[in-house]
Amino acid sequence: MSELSRQVMTIAKKAKEAAAILAHIPTETKNRALKEMALQIENRTSDLIRENEKDVKDAKIKGLSGAMLDRLTLNEKTINEIAKGLIEVAQLPDPVGNVTSMWKRPNGLMVGKMRIPLGVIGIIYEARPNVTADAAALCLKSGNSVILRGGSEAINSNLAIAHILQNVLKRMEIPEAAIQAVPMTDRAAVSELLKLEEYIDLIIPRGGEELIRTVVNLSKIPVIKHYKGVCHVFVDADADLEMAIDISLNAKAQRPGVCNAMETLLVHQDIAAAFLPRLAAKFNEIGVALRGCERTLEILSGIEPARESDWYEEYLDLILAVRIVDDIDQAIEHIEKYGSLHTESIVTRNYKNAHRFINEVNSSTVLANASTRFSDGFQLGLGAEIGISTTKLHAFGPMGLEELTTTKFIIYGNGQLRT
Amino acid sequence: MSELSRQVMTIAKKAKEAAAILAHIPTETKNRALKEMALQIENRTSDLIRENEKDVKDAKIKGLSGAMLDRLTLNEKTINEIAKGLIEVAQLPDPVGNVTSMWKRPNGLMVGKMRIPLGVIGIIYEARPNVTADAAALCLKSGNSVILRGGSEAINSNLAIAHILQNVLKRMEIPEAAIQAVPMTDRAAVSELLKLEEYIDLIIPRGGEELIRTVVNLSKIPVIKHYKGVCHVFVDADADLEMAIDISLNAKAQRPGVCNAMETLLVHQDIAAAFLPRLAAKFNEIGVALRGCERTLEILSGIEPARESDWYEEYLDLILAVRIVDDIDQAIEHIEKYGSLHTESIVTRNYKNAHRFINEVNSSTVLANASTRFSDGFQLGLGAEIGISTTKLHAFGPMGLEELTTTKFIIYGNGQLRT
Numbered sequence: 093m094s095e096l097s098r099q100v101m102t103i104a105k106k107a108k109e110a111a112a113i114l115a116h117i118p119t120e121t122k123n124r125a126l127k128e129m130a131l132q133i134e135n136r137t138s139d140l141i142r143e144n145e146k147d148v149k150d151a152k153i154k155g156l157s158g159a160m161l162d163r164l165t166l167n168e169k170t171i172n173e174i175a176k177g178l179i180e181v182a183q184l185p186d187p188v189g190n191v192t193s194m195w196k197r198p199n200g201l202m203v204g205k206m207r208i209p210l211g212v213i214g215i216i217y218e219a220r221p222n223v224t225a226d227a228a229a230l231c232l233k234s235g236n237s238v239i240l241r242g243g244s245e246a247i248n249s250n251l252a253i254a255h256i257l258q259n260v261l262k263r264m265e266i267p268e269a270a271i272q273a274v275p276m277t278d279r280a281a282v283s284e285l286l287k288l289e290e291y292i293d294l295i296i297p298r299g300g301e302e303l304i305r306t307v308v309n310l311s312k313i314p315v316i317k318h319y320k321g322v323c324h325v326f327v328d329a330d331a332d333l334e335m336a337i338d339i340s341l342n343a344k345a346q347r348p349g350v351c352n353a354m355e356t357l358l359v360h361q362d363i364a365a366a367f368l369p370r371l372a373a374k375f376n377e378i379g380v381a382l383r384g385c386e387r388t389l390e391i392l393s394g395i396e397p398a399r400e401s402d403w404y405e406e407y408l409d410l411i412l413a414v415r416i417v418d419d420i421d422q423a424i425e426h427i428e429k430y431g432s433l434h435t436e437s438i439v440t441r442n443y444k445n446a447h448r449f450i451n452e453v454n455s456s457t458v459l460a461n462a463s464t465r466f467s468d469g470f471q472l473g474l475g476a477e478i479g480i481s482t483t484k485l486h487a488f489g490p491m492g493l494e495e496l497t498t499t500k501f502i503i504y505g506n507g508q509l510r511t
Numbered sequence: 512m513s514e515l516s517r518q519v520m521t522i523a524k525k526a527k528e529a530a531a532i533l534a535h536i537p538t539e540t541k542n543r544a545l546k547e548m549a550l551q552i553e554n555r556t557s558d559l560i561r562e563n564e565k566d567v568k569d570a571k572i573k574g575l576s577g578a579m580l581d582r583l584t585l586n587e588k589t590i591n592e593i594a595k596g597l598i599e600v601a602q603l604p605d606p607v608g609n610v611t612s613m614w615k616r617p618n619g620l621m622v623g624k625m626r627i628p629l630g631v632i633g634i635i636y637e638a639r640p641n642v643t644a645d646a647a648a649l650c651l652k653s654g655n656s657v658i659l660r661g662g663s664e665a666i667n668s669n670l671a672i673a674h675i676l677q678n679v680l681k682r683m684e685i686p687e688a689a690i691q692a693v694p695m696t697d698r699a700a701v702s703e704l705l706k707l708e709e710y711i712d713l714i715i716p717r718g719g720e721e722l723i724r725t726v727v728n729l730s731k732i733p734v735i736k737h738y739k740g741v742c743h744v745f746v747d748a749d750a751d752l753e754m755a756i757d758i759s760l761n762a763k764a765q766r767p768g769v770c771n772a773m774e775t776l777l778v779h780q781d782i783a784a785a786f787l788p789r790l791a792a793k794f795n796e797i798g799v800a801l802r803g804c805e806r807t808l809e810i811l812s813g814i815e816p817a818r819e820s821d822w823y824e825e826y827l828d829l830i831l832a833v834r835i836v837d838d839i840d841q842a843i844e845h846i847e848k849y850g851s852l853h854t855e856s857i858v859t860r861n862y863k864n865a866h867r868f869i870n871e872v873n874s875s876t877v878l879a880n881a882s883t884r885f886s887d888g889f890q891l892g893l894g895a896e897i898g899i900s901t902t903k904l905h906a907f908g909p910m911g912l913e914e915l916t917t918t919k920f921i922i923y924g925n926g927q928l929r930t
Contacts, residue, residue, distance in 0.1 A: 116871055195892060293904065338926065342928040450921050455919065462620055473616050473622060485917070488917045488918060498906075500874065500875055501876040508885065509761040509882050510885060
């Protein structure tokens, strides 16, 4: 066993030991720790900025892109937001110990299902120091140990944040190993981590498709992930035109770089001639480039044609593929073929079609008459979001605190025997 | 790509296509199909026995053990039980389409979670033809396509059963590929199947620890499993002695060869001298051999000493390891160290200790004052059991029809936009 794999295993073993204790720490203690962490993060703002400056300096030398530098950089405002995030998690209900249902068997046994933590969660993410505090808070609140492995470009920032959080744990007599940041920037440390199925219960990668594919390929541990969000809005023949325009604009352009932004617009043939020119004018104003199917090009002459590959594309940009479909059947077929099981919305005044779309489209979030941008843990009322899953096992769609738990069966008897 | 891998991929692709249709088939159609399957299985009893005789003959030549031959053999009675099982599944509630909860957001969005099928499920099992019908029925009812891969010793029986089920699907215009038995007995077919993560959503192995470990090691697809059940009963100082004896006997000996039978008995030191001799006399009568810790040997002189390895052992036989513990803390520590996260029970009249045991022991089923033998889908009221999971992702403990589904978010709006 190499020195590196020994070090990584030590981290994982300590996390598992901590998890056994953490599972039974009272909600009140966890909440006090989270609030104290917020205070300490704020108090240590200048130290954090100093550590972060080392990362930013190195990143500039390495030639990181502007967007990446932006996400890497900490300042008073972003540090204040990190602290606020910690307090928000303290205010969320604790899922651990909730009995989600209980029933009585004919023999008198009372059978229930109680939420318990998953155990140890590994988070693999890019160079975004705020994820360090955010993920640590959600795991702590749900009673899970966390192993944090952020992008190497943020190593000084991440270790500084983790150090502050750990100091609070220590003072509150919560095992320090409940929150650990991997100090080794070597990529091999990730591979080692992903082998440790005996100690780690779940891996959540947060980042681009490439990061996620790498993690999935290497991991022996279950991974909850979504590769991409090719989200659709289907404007039905009976749509309210104003609503359809508002939802299309919001879904595409309110924040185009995120996974729940619309990437393909499907338009019923009966409404296309009335709808598309008005929409195109609006999109033109805000700089959204359209790529249309053949029938769309007949209505909107000035736009680029969409190729087959466009239907699979997650642009994450001010670009939109537009296709005219014969009917709702063809819309659903298109989504089944090209979609990513992320988020789809129908805009319609037709009750039957809304009902059908909601029931038949098996993406992780399906909406009627609302923007795809609502597919988000906070927006759905989960209180938080640790990630979005587009695989059906364990969790499907935005994941909050509950999705960081499982349920055990609890059974109260008075001497029942099986016959 | 080899011919074998091409064949296996064809099976998986057809299963996925069938799943898309099966997800939306009405409950009533699925129930009629299940009842018709039961009828056809009964009608074809003599054909099934003839096919099964081929398997049994080959198995005898191969020298299969008596227990294995017993599970392989079909007769009028076992075929009748298969048919009854199909009817029972028809009578269970359909989980698909259930909205498990729904809430209103401040902006008026109605957000709910709706159960949908997982998609395609692969079942890998030993030479037990009844599993073919049983698993197919549970998957059909929950809207999932199933790929059945039973032990090669049962190939003729399995194909005959699957053929009957498929004929019913065909006549009812349900895609035949919703139920497929793998016709290739080559072991390599399993390896090929376990690679097809693009088409298969979940693998459930049913069988001994060796089979399960092989599947887990080969699989790229999520596997729900339990390796073994090292179940404990802890007899507390305050236990009702009669109840403790009855529960111990039931948990150990009512059916010793199953995973929810007790394998280790933990006894509080204060009650050991009163309890153990009475229990030993009872166990002696029915032929249960005890293996005791040092302190147990002081009370029960005639028994074998337990070695360290005994605490990890799943005997599946009339053997029991017995340890005297200082208190509930030591009992819980023992379970944490040696247990398999399967099923544990405390026998006590002490409210505080029952409360603590139920809350602190994080095995998949935890009982107070009842036999471990209740850890079973039917006994817990799930209506059915497709397997037991001792891993925490997706499902933990006995799995019924609901555990063969996931939930999608459904959202009803009236033009909401994200700001």
